[in-house]
Amino acid sequence: MSKLIPFACAALIASIAPSLHAQDAPAGPVTAVPAEEAAAVPAAVPTAVPAPRSKGEPKAAAGVTAVTISGSRAGDTESRRLSTAAKMVFGREELDRNGDSSVGEILKRLPGVTMGGPPGRGGGGVRMRGLGSGYTQMLVNGERPPAGFSLESLSPDQVERIEVMRGPVAEHSTQAIAGTINVVLREGYQQKDIQLKLSDSIEDGRHGPNVSLTMPGKVGALTWLMSGSMGANRQHDESVSTYQDSDPAGVMLKDQQVDAHSNRSSRSVHLTPRLSYKFDNGDTLNFQPFLMHNRSEGDSGSRLTQRIGPPQREYALALSDSTSSMTMLRGLGNWLHRMEAGAKLDVKFGFGGGRSESTSLRKQYGDNGVLKDYFNDVDTSRSHSLNSGGKYSTPLAKGHLLAAGWDLEGGHREQSTVALVNGRAQFAESGSSMAADTRRVAGYVQDEWDITPQWSAYLGLRWEGIRTSATNQGRDVRNNSSVWSPVLHTVWRIPGFEKDQIRASLTQSYRAPQLNDLIAVPTYSQLNSATRPDRTGNPNLKPELAQGIDLAYEHYLGKSGILSASGFVRKIDNLMRRELTLRDTPDGPRWLSSPSNIGSARTSGIELEAKFQLAELVANAPTIDLRSNYSRFWSSVDGIPGPDNRLDQQAKQTANVGLDWRLKDVPLTLGGSYNWTPAIRVRTSADEIATTGVKRQFDVYGLWKFSAGTQLRLSANNLMRDDYLAGRSVTKEGIAQLSDTASRTYTTWTIRLEMKL
Numbered sequence: 001m002s003k004l005i006p007f008a009c010a011a012l013i014a015s016i017a018p019s020l021h022a023q024d025a026p027a028g029p030v031t032a033v034p035a036e037e038a039a040a041v042p043a044a045v046p047t048a049v050p051a052p053r054s055k056g057e058p059k060a061a062a063g064v065t066a067v068t069i070s071g072s073r074a075g076d077t078e079s080r081r082l083s084t085a086a087k088m089v090f091g092r093e094e095l096d097r098n099g100d101s102s103v104g105e106i107l108k109r110l111p112g113v114t115m116g117g118p119p120g121r122g123g124g125g126v127r128m129r130g131l132g133s134g135y136t137q138m139l140v141n142g143e144r145p146p147a148g149f150s151l152e153s154l155s156p157d158q159v160e161r162i163e164v165m166r167g168p169v170a171e172h173s174t175q176a177i178a179g180t181i182n183v184v185l186r187e188g189y190q191q192k193d194i195q196l197k198l199s200d201s202i203e204d205g206r207h208g209p210n211v212s213l214t215m216p217g218k219v220g221a222l223t224w225l226m227s228g229s230m231g232a233n234r235q236h237d238e239s240v241s242t243y244q245d246s247d248p249a250g251v252m253l254k255d256q257q258v259d260a261h262s263n264r265s266s267r268s269v270h271l272t273p274r275l276s277y278k279f280d281n282g283d284t285l286n287f288q289p290f291l292m293h294n295r296s297e298g299d300s301g302s303r304l305t306q307r308i309g310p311p312q313r314e315y316a317l318a319l320s321d322s323t324s325s326m327t328m329l330r331g332l333g334n335w336l337h338r339m340e341a342g343a344k345l346d347v348k349f350g351f352g353g354g355r356s357e358s359t360s361l362r363k364q365y366g367d368n369g370v371l372k373d374y375f376n377d378v379d380t381s382r383s384h385s386l387n388s389g390g391k392y393s394t395p396l397a398k399g400h401l402l403a404a405g406w407d408l409e410g411g412h413r414e415q416s417t418v419a420l421v422n423g424r425a426q427f428a429e430s431g432s433s434m435a436a437d438t439r440r441v442a443g444y445v446q447d448e449w450d451i452t453p454q455w456s457a458y459l460g461l462r463w464e465g466i467r468t469s470a471t472n473q474g475r476d477v478r479n480n481s482s483v484w485s486p487v488l489h490t491v492w493r494i495p496g497f498e499k500d501q502i503r504a505s506l507t508q509s510y511r512a513p514q515l516n517d518l519i520a521v522p523t524y525s526q527l528n529s530a531t532r533p534d535r536t537g538n539p540n541l542k543p544e545l546a547q548g549i550d551l552a553y554e555h556y557l558g559k560s561g562i563l564s565a566s567g568f569v570r571k572i573d574n575l576m577r578r579e580l581t582l583r584d585t586p587d588g589p590r591w592l593s594s595p596s597n598i599g600s601a602r603t604s605g606i607e608l609e610a611k612f613q614l615a616e617l618v619a620n621a622p623t624i625d626l627r628s629n630y631s632r633f634w635s636s637v638d639g640i641p642g643p644d645n646r647l648d649q650q651a652k653q654t655a656n657v658g659l660d661w662r663l664k665d666v667p668l669t670l671g672g673s674y675n676w677t678p679a680i681r682v683r684t685s686a687d688e689i690a691t692t693g694v695k696r697q698f699d700v701y702g703l704w705k706f707s708a709g710t711q712l713r714l715s716a717n718n719l720m721r722d723d724y725l726a727g728r729s730v731t732k733e734g735i736a737q738l739s740d741t742a743s744r745t746y747t748t749w750t751i752r753l754e755m756k757l
Helices: 004-020 035-039 072-082 092-096 103-107
Strands: 047-050 067-070 087-090 113-115 126-128 136-140 159-165 179-185 195-203 206-219 222-246 252-271 274-278 284-308 317-338 344-365 371-397 400-421 433-450 455-472 475-493 500-511 544-557 561-585 588-613 624-637 653-662 668-677 680-683 688-692 695-707 710-717 724-732 735-743 748-756
Touching: 072 087, 072 544, 072 561, 092 159, 103 113, 103 159, 126 136, 126 179, 195 222, 561 724
Parallel strands: 136 179
Antiparallel strands: 047 067, 087 159, 113 126, 159 179, 195 206, 195 748, 206 222, 222 252, 222 274, 222 735, 252 284, 274 284, 284 317, 317 344, 344 371, 371 400, 400 433, 433 455, 455 475, 475 500, 500 544, 544 561, 561 588, 588 624, 624 653, 653 668, 668 695, 680 688, 688 724, 695 710, 710 748, 724 735
């Protein structure tokens, strides 16, 4: 299949290309709109652009501006087309299409985006361009979310649109080597009706009900949108793991199998009201708090079977119980002041706070049923933050916008961990508590300019500095870093083919070490081995620096269709990787994993995308929307022998295919999508290899509209239910250790009733 996909995409583009230029196209150029203004155009609002004038057509009368109006279905595509920096915008139509229960399920279908973890579950982080966790920047309303925030806990009903930017821009943090995904909550959305959504998700017979309500209102100059949801979820997991140790001659020293299962139930409450006040002078003040609370309980069990090895084993049966809770409050606001000659000052402010607690008790029994060991773990964390920023923009001329701004952010985090084995503390020499402070300061300037009707450019420069200080069991640790990031984006609209354009970018971006990688309370592995090591941090980590080149060709067809082909190259210095060492402890030798900077790496790739309405290409065709994308990636890491010396977790390929069919005779829409990521094999060091099995996910949905205000949606995610495979092998200290895990996955059925009251 991996060989067929590139040829299929090429054949698709080749078969369509001859008819593309035959489509009706504007005869003149289109003036570019500043990136942030283009993205802010709601999909339901027509976009006005200067009307093209055919050759020989007389000019419009003085004082009269001719405009063309693009329909609502073209809103997202038009925003993408007009943006100088490469940006894809996905509005409510895309968010509601499949009836997904989380934002993560929506992201996996977007071009160049993959999700880690088992199919249908997510939880493994969002990845762009095949790069692993940390390379893709996640923003909420243009701001970095606080620690502990998860997209899996964010309901699509709370989101207005999702912006995907393949290259960094100076306005946002340039911690975006792979790209940036900005989740914009329902800010600036003027809803007229009360909307109620009732849903139930069923996975392996376990129900997950959810209710969501949004209520608009207005009194004088004050408008609001009260939005909230409540839900419950129940999950069951099963897995089979094998662990094998061999000597240099290949003789098996140990062969173990662990059959595990777990159950978890959770309840959550989300509140996201939005308030907006418009002053008499035209200024606006917006404020949007975000409150999330989640509580869960779980139990698990595992049985260890030792087929080869010494008679003494770690345990025969293990049972555990756990509870966790998390509460997070964040407020985001901005004051927009409009000045003379089109100048604007946008001042942002925000705060955040959160707390999480988790406890677990694990008991391990021997063959005779007698208790051997018991483990008590209690983890508590507290965090709070304040941030401020601003942006001043002024037009220098028609189609020429200059902007400058700043970002300030400060945060404090406290973490306390108690890990007891048979009542005795682990890692006593490293401490069981941590307090850390982070400070981030940034300033930027950017210039967007329509140099000619066919050529637009974006030039930006950003400086960002991060200071981290922490106290870990009386020891003070400091880490300071700063980065200059010049950014250049340009787009050229091909004369005579105004629906075709070429994009190019030169960028510098970076990846800052995560707080847990810098300063972490060590974690204790109950079955310590080279494939299951203890973990700790490294306060001397440096940020990864990346220089990149991006090229893209885009052809727009019909009202909302596009064909595009893009490529990129990134050179990464100060690459961060985890290294494995064997250290002596009071309990004997133990394996420890800690991060370090190991050298340089290179990655490159091509990305193809096709999205269009079939009726625009084939006469009398059904009303079917087709969408597909395919990506191919390459990478290599210096200092690690090949083959497979790739960037960690990077897949070689990924593909998505989907369609939506709106039936004409009945108010029914049917659709489906297929996501494919092949098996991944990465040599993470000279001694370690990590593998992940092929991931295939097939989803379908049906939508029946009873009336303009009532509709019923039925969807099924992960119909193929393939096992999720993951493994790791380590050859070190004369011993070869191998681990493989197969986790069961399930189909999730969701039914949702949507009503406008």
